[in-house]
Amino acid sequence: MFKPLSDSALLVELGDKIDPAINQRVHALNALLQAKNIAGIIETVPAYCTLLIHYNPLILTFDQVTLWARDKLTQVDDSLNRKPRQLEVPTRYGGASGPDLETVAVSKGISAADVVRIHSEREYTVYMMGFTPGFPYLGTLDERLAMPRLETPRTLVKAGSVAIAGSQTGIYPLDSPGGWHLIGWTPLNLFDPHSASPFLFAPGDVVKFNPIEDDHA
Amino acid sequence: MTMLEVMEVSGMVTFQDSGRYGFASYGVPTSGPMDWFAQRAANQLTGNPSDAAVIEIGLGEAVFRAKRNCVLAVSGAGYEVQNYIWIFPLWTSFFVRAGWHVRLKKKSGGNWAYLAAAGGFEVEPVLNSSSTYLRGGLGDSIHAGDVLQCGKPSAELMKLAARNFPVEKYMPYSQSPVIEVIAGPQKDRFTDAGWQTFLNSEYTLSKAFDRMGYRLEGNPIAHRASADLTSEGMTMGSIQVPANGQPIVMMADAPTTGGYPKIANVVKTSLPLLAQCEAGVSKIRFQEITVEEAQKKYRDINAAAQVKAP
Numbered sequence: 001m002f003k004p005l006s007d008s009a010l011l012v013e014l015g016d017k018i019d020p021a022i023n024q025r026v027h028a029l030n031a032l033l034q035a036k037n038i039a040g041i042i043e044t045v046p047a048y049c050t051l052l053i054h055y056n057p058l059i060l061t062f063d064q065v066t067l068w069a070r071d072k073l074t075q076v077d078d079s080l081n082r083k084p085r086q087l088e089v090p091t092r093y094g095g096a097s098g099p100d101l102e103t104v105a106v107s108k109g110i111s112a113a114d115v116v117r118i119h120s121e122r123e124y125t126v127y128m129m130g131f132t133p134g135f136p137y138l139g140t141l142d143e144r145l146a147m148p149r150l151e152t153p154r155t156l157v158k159a160g161s162v163a164i165a166g167s168q169t170g171i172y173p174l175d176s177p178g179g180w181h182l183i184g185w186t187p188l189n190l191f192d193p194h195s196a197s198p199f200l201f202a203p204g205d206v207v208k209f210n211p212i213e214d215d216h217a
Numbered sequence: 218m219t220m221l222e223v224m225e226v227s228g229m230v231t232f233q234d235s236g237r238y239g240f241a242s243y244g245v246p247t248s249g250p251m252d253w254f255a256q257r258a259a260n261q262l263t264g265n266p267s268d269a270a271v272i273e274i275g276l277g278e279a280v281f282r283a284k285r286n287c288v289l290a291v292s293g294a295g296y297e298v299q300n301y302i303w304i305f306p307l308w309t310s311f312f313v314r315a316g317w318h319v320r321l322k323k324k325s326g327g328n329w330a331y332l333a334a335a336g337g338f339e340v341e342p343v344l345n346s347s348s349t350y351l352r353g354g355l356g357d358s359i360h361a362g363d364v365l366q367c368g369k370p371s372a373e374l375m376k377l378a379a380r381n382f383p384v385e386k387y388m389p390y391s392q393s394p395v396i397e398v399i400a401g402p403q404k405d406r407f408t409d410a411g412w413q414t415f416l417n418s419e420y421t422l423s424k425a426f427d428r429m430g431y432r433l434e435g436n437p438i439a440h441r442a443s444a445d446l447t448s449e450g451m452t453m454g455s456i457q458v459p460a461n462g463q464p465i466v467m468m469a470d471a472p473t474t475g476g477y478p479k480i481a482n483v484v485k486t487s488l489p490l491l492a493q494c495e496a497g498v499s500k501i502r503f504q505e506i507t508v509e510e511a512q513k514k515y516r517d518i519n520a521a522a523q524v525k526a527p
Contacts, residue, residue, distance in 0.1 A: 003402040006452045006482035007511035011402050017447055030242075045241045045450030045473055052450025054241065057485070057512040058519055129244040130448065130474035133353045137448075174354065193343050193355055199243045 002066045008042075008057050010065045012073070015049035018139060018167060022049045023127050027204035028079045032072045041065070046203045047128040048137075084125070084206045089171070089186050091120065091162050091209045097185035098162065104147055104181055115183065118142045120209040124169060126201050134173035134191030136201040141169050153179035160185050162209065173200075184209070220334055220367035221281045223359055224318065228277015229428065230359045232338060233331075233469075235268035237346035237355070241473045247453065248348035248355075251275065251329045251428060251469050254489040254522070255292040258382045259333035261524040262290035262310040264371040269337035270347035272359065275329045275428075279359070280320045283313045288335040288370065288377040294327020294390050294493040310335075312378040327390065327493035335370035335377045350470055352429075380524050387522040393500040394490040396483055399508050401456065403446060403478035411439035411462075415480055420464065420501045422494050428470040431491065433501065437462025438480060448476040454483035454491075466491060484511035486518055 005011040012029065015022035030046045033053065040059030045052040055065050093116045094101040105112040124138035131137075141164055149165045154177060157163070161172045163180035172178055173190035186209075190200045201207070233256060236249025250256035250273055257267045272279070274296065290310040291298045298305040299320040305311045307330070313319060321330055340347035340356070349356035359365075370377060384390070404412065420435035444460040451457070455467040457477035466483060467475070483491055484506065494501055506514075 004399055004482075004508040005402055005450070005479070006454050007399060007484050007508055007515060009450070009452050011449065013402070042238050043241050047449040047474055048447045050447075050449040052452075054238075054452065057515050061512060062508045128448065128474065129242060130472055131244060133240070133243060133245040133355075135244050176352075193353075198240075198344060201243075203242055 002069060004062050005052060008055060010053045010055065010062065010069060012051045012053065012069055013049065014051070018048045018127065020125065020140065023125065024080060025076055026051050028076045028082065029073055030203070031082060032075055032079055033069070038068065084204050085202070086206045086208070087201065088208050088210050089162070089188060090212045091184040091186050092212050093184040098183040100181040101183045104145065104164070104183060107147065108144060110144065115145060116211055118145055119164070119169065119183065120211050124207045126203050126205045126207060129201065129203055132172070132174050132176050133193075134199050134201065136170055136207070138169045138207055139167055141167050143167070147181050149179040150181065153177055157182065158185065160187065160190070162186055218336070218367060218369075219284045219364055220287055220336070221365045222284055223279065223361050223363040223365065224282050225280040226277070226359055226361050227279070229275045230277065230279050231273050231349035231351070232270045232340045232347050232356060232359070233273045233349065234270040234347045237344055237348050237350070240344055241450070244473050245344060245353065246350060246470050246473060248346070248350045248469050250331065251492040252293055252331070252489040253485070254388050255294070255329065255331045258308060258384065258522070258524070259290045259292040259331040260337075262292070262308070262380050262382055263288055263333045263335040264377045265333060265335065265337045269333070270340045272332040272338065273329060274321050274332065278321055278323050280318055281332075283315050283317050283319070284364070285315045286374060287313050287367070288374045289313055289319065290333050291321065291330055292382065292384070293330035295324060295495070296327070296330035297322045297324050308382040308384045310378055310380045312374060325495065325498075326392065328495065329492060334367050335374065336367035339366040339368055352470065382524050387518055388489055390490060390493055392495060392498055394487070394494065395502050395504050396491050397487045397506045397511065398456065398481035398483055398503050399511055400505060401479035401481045404480060406441055406478040407458070407480055408439045408441050412480070414438050415464070416503055416505060422496045422499060422501070424496045426496055428468055430468050430471055431466040433464045433466065435463070438464065440478065444477055446476050446478050448474045451475045451479060452482065454485070454488055455479050456481045456483065468492065481505070484514070486511070486514045
């Protein structure tokens with residue numbers, strides 16, 4: 001469960017799959033570690049079922065970091081009731097904003113309106129962030145919308161694009177390549193490196209999509 | 218103060234300090250130098266703090282003109298420093314008179330050179346770091362015509378010039394390096410034969426390499442089952458092996474998370490050796506050590522490797 005990942009990081013494995021309960025424990029452990037600043041701990045990276053702890057090997061050894069993380073892990077169950085931050089994402093679905101909405105509807109044998117309704121009626125958790133700065137991996141997507149990734153990824157996806165793939169949904173923070181199906185677009189700015197709060201989302205946040213009309217944004 | 222003017226530049230030329238920390242959980246790569254040992258040495262040679270911003274030159278060349286008298290140092294591998302008819306050796310600091318041109322010329326034997334100036338380059342930090350991360354739009358690359366600012370040198374220029382760094386005592390740069398690794402968290406996702414293939418084969422660096430990752434080519438490493446992993450955090454030096462069995466080593470601008478099994482991780486003291494391997498030329502071998510051994514080596518090299526005054 002505690003494994004060295006290089007000589008400067010400890011990987012804490014709390015499971016091996018995408019599962020809301022496991023991910024909740026990851027975020028609870030992360031919050032416990034964040035609450036106490038220890039010299040030599042650089043930063044942490046929560047993911048679906050693991051927490052990576054980056055540390056400075058000039059200050060701490062692998063054994064010291066492992067002991068510390070092990071101790072915090074015993075306190076996780078008590079801290080699971082922490083209330084996550086909630087965010088609403090106004091989203092323009094279909095048309096030029098979501099060029100793959102019709103394709104998804106057709107391949108799933110439902111209407112485009114059904115896709116929008118199913119995607120926007122549920123709350124998602126930011127399981128982890130990665131890919132590009134500010135990109136939230138959100139889950140779990142309703143099985144009725146599960147699509148494999150595009151065979152050929154797009155070379156350019158517009159910043160703000162709302163997309164789905166497998167059991168996940170996400171939002172592209174930057175113009176970048178991308179292999180997910182684009183079903184909508186949000187005017188929100190997910191990443192502004194020059195702002196005092198550069199990131200719209202943080203791991204563990206709860207997110208809901210809110211459909212808006214064409215002329216809204 | 219105004220220090221250098223950029224006259225010519227090609228390839229991948231960026232500012233790099235010791236890296237961008239504190240934002241990995243939001244998906245921001247650490248960046249920083251491809252060769253931390255050379256970056257640290259260049260700063261030591263010029264009397265700067267070891268985390269000061271330097272210019273990393275890779276995959277191309279650069280020419281600078283001094284706007285005032287200054288002390289510069291260049292470290293790394295695969296480059297030569299030309300000043301008209303003279304050639305300054307790497308891993309030394311040297312005095313440059315106002316108006317002189319200094320050319321970093323590419324040659325064989327490595328990929329990345331580090332130019333430091335006494336006083337350190339003044340770069341507007343973004344997310345607490347002066348490191349350039351081009352894909353994420355953090356910081357700028359360096360263009361011809363740019364005029365670079367520096368802080369105040371930590372000592373008189375004549376005291377900072379003509380110092381040298383005993384690189385060969387600490388970092389055995391080579392085109393047939395033995396790269397030390399720690400077994401990865403998914404070592405058991407590979408067959409025993411696959412692990413032996415990894416440790417006993419020679420790999421070369423693919424021509425398609427950049428600051429994000431080094432694709433290696435050689436005997437394919439066999440997985441036990443699927444090559445899909447639920448994405449998790451990784452570091453510079455993490456060796457991911459996708460389904461085709463060819464290892465990819467994550468480098469300075471690598472994503473913070475990845476979804477292929479990691480067979481091993483390159484230790485900090487070997488990262489500079491790997492970073493300077495030449496595409497298609499270097500013969501790369503891997504050797505396993507323990508995390509305790511790796512951390513001791515890193516502490517030792519940090520304590521011992523120091524600049525020598527003239």
